[in-house]
Amino acid sequence: MTTYFQGKTVIITGASAGVGAETAKAFAKMNANLVLLARGQKALDEISKELSISTSVLTIAMDVSSSSDCQKMLVSAEKKFGAIHYLINNAGYHKRGEVENNSPEQLAKMVDVNLRAPIELTALILPYIRRSIAKGGVGGIVNVGSLAGRTPLQGAATYSATKSGLRAFSYALADELKGSGISVGVVSPGPINTGFIMSEIDEVEDIVFSQPMSSPQQVTNAIISVAKGEKIEISLPNSSGWLTTISYLFPTLRRLLRPLLYEKGRKAKERYRNKA
Template sequence: MTEHLLDRSTYPTVVITGASKGVGEACAILFAQSFPDGVNIVVVARNVAGLHEIKNKLQAYPQCNVLMVTGDVSINSCCRHMIQQAVSYFGKIDVLVNNAGLHHRGDFEKREPDELASMVDVNLKAPIYLTALALPYMPSNKKSAIIMVGSLAGRAPLQGAAVYSATKSGLRAFTYALADEFIARKIKVAVVSPGPIHTSFIMDEIDHVEDIVYSQPMSTAEQVAQAILELTQNNKTEIAMPWLSGVLTTVSYLFPKVRRGTRPMLYKIGAKNKNKYRQ
């Protein structure tokens, strides 16, 4: 038992939150595929059934050691348990993917205060807290990385998603500040900022998602996972995707009048695209 644990400790260890479906699931599979010589993957989520499904899929990669941890990232004690379990089983953490997200959609005044607070807890507090917990167990080398899953809404605020935009904007600011802070430690910190992703996160709630969201090209979970993997290996601090949407969010942030002026047109495009997705 001890000998096997030592063998596993030589492999890179990747911790992925929100790993039971969507981008998290795609990340787990991609990382398993990308380390043919051996990798330890810790999949974290609240959905026990989903965790078992992803564990079964990862069994196709015999060089991949899988640890399932059930827990809610909005609860501090659960976060501590996740990190302790990862370190207990594998000895260290090389990559932390802060992917878990929550979005209660709709106008600010129509949401309950507790719903608004829960978005802050999951989308912003949890990545900060998990990063602080994981740091003591991350080697100071170029293979260590902390990747945040942000959003284009964090680059340009979106009405109907005020708190969600705020959490993703805060996560992006946290990333850029930490990236500079950790240069000497050689730990990579970066953020992927995707637009709409074709997952249950928005497709299961299509009637409640703002039309403007569908005005942008849709990425797949696999494309976002690929960007996350690339960020662990390149020298970029952020990947905004699709590329053109990233440019447009920069323009709309710098020039609010442009954002407000183009909004009616984008809502029309989004409503048309939404109907296509329904069909």
Template sequence: MNNNFKGKTVIITGASAGVGAAVARTFAHLGANLVLVARGQSALDKITDELKPITSVINIAMDINDPVANETLLEKAAQQFGSVDVLINNAGFHQRGDVENNQANDLAQMVDVNLRAPIQLACLMLPCLRKEGGGAIVNVGSLAGRTPLQGAATYAATKAGLRAFTYSLADELRDSGIYIGLVSPGPIDTGFIMSEIDQVEDIVFSQPMSSAQQVADAIVSIARGEETEISLPRASGWLTTISYLFPTLRRALRPALYNKGRKAKLQYKRRNSES
């Protein structure tokens, strides 16, 4: 697949709001056919109606935890547009807080949504991409998947697993014309974080906030095969690498990062209350 997405079919999970909606808008303006996936029909209809004047788009309200629904998704996309060229695994779930303060089933659901479902969808997608002679799978990871994060242990584990899967699959498909990669953002200025800001660990806000559009632009770069991973912000990616390699340093820096994040969190809360 070349860098031109005009006429290509792009499946986007978690497409009804936030990063997913920004990705949908970006690919729409690049001329792609869109298959938008999320659980809520009304929110899907809203973004679909917005983009229909720009490009061809269908939506499918479904739960990506349903293996049968995932198989049907690929079939419907191919039937509608004749081919499936790009998969964006964006849907995510985060049950915040320490492990012992959570229900086991909620933690298991995080594994299902953030790791099992993207793996299944990627596996289902590969025959489609082989048939087309190329394409792309882009997974949305997190800085939390690059280094241990207390208060988000299971979430970090799912994103670390998704990152390992992405790099391994990229090696398996090297020179195939199928691009595999992931975007690993820190905090993003969307409802995923901002609507439950009090439950988010202070340390998360120690890193600069990205916009949904910045993440969407990075996803397009990955889909074009320009890089295997993009961390947002880039400097935070370097910081997570250092903290992973040197755990003693990570623990020593943690109080300062919590303090920095706490101050930034208060500023964001003040901004939200004034808007």
């Protein structure tokens, strides 16, 4: 693993905190060239200062849902490193709550950031990755989804829809690019011990905490495995992946189990809150 990504250029969205930052650190240890994207320059500067000791880093503060920003970023990345090999679509947005309690703008932003942006950036980056492969390189695209994309999640209907769409896109694109040398896959984690959930714990649906919490490092390990083409999807934890499959295939069973999962999640949520 230590040499697989050496000298390869990896673009990571949402790279300034949480899973994105942890993933950047992991690729830095493997001597990959890093292009780190996020909205805030200050946070990017901080992680760049840490990682530039061991590898080359380009940071760009931008909006991943902006087509022009993405196009300019790709030109800058190829100009700096000479080639682009991997894209990690990690950036995400979640305005919690039921559909009717969210504004149209909030709903649209979830669709833009979680689904439209990674699809569009993927389409834009493919010619760059193809050029790299033509020179004898390797390449891949990893989309960070969610267990909410594997089965409908009430209280997060729009978020669930965007992650479901991203998962479907990943599988379809993998078929389209079969034999091209470009690996495509999706990582579908449950709750992750980051600020994305823990800073909004009171707003998070109780049922979310019915599943075991993963660490950013565990998600990062899954991202690296998918990037190497070892699997097309990794669910975290694996047992939750099986549960979401069963609940999707048997909706009546899902509805019967829901009260039990809510109660289990409520108790777990209280334990997490007391530890904070």
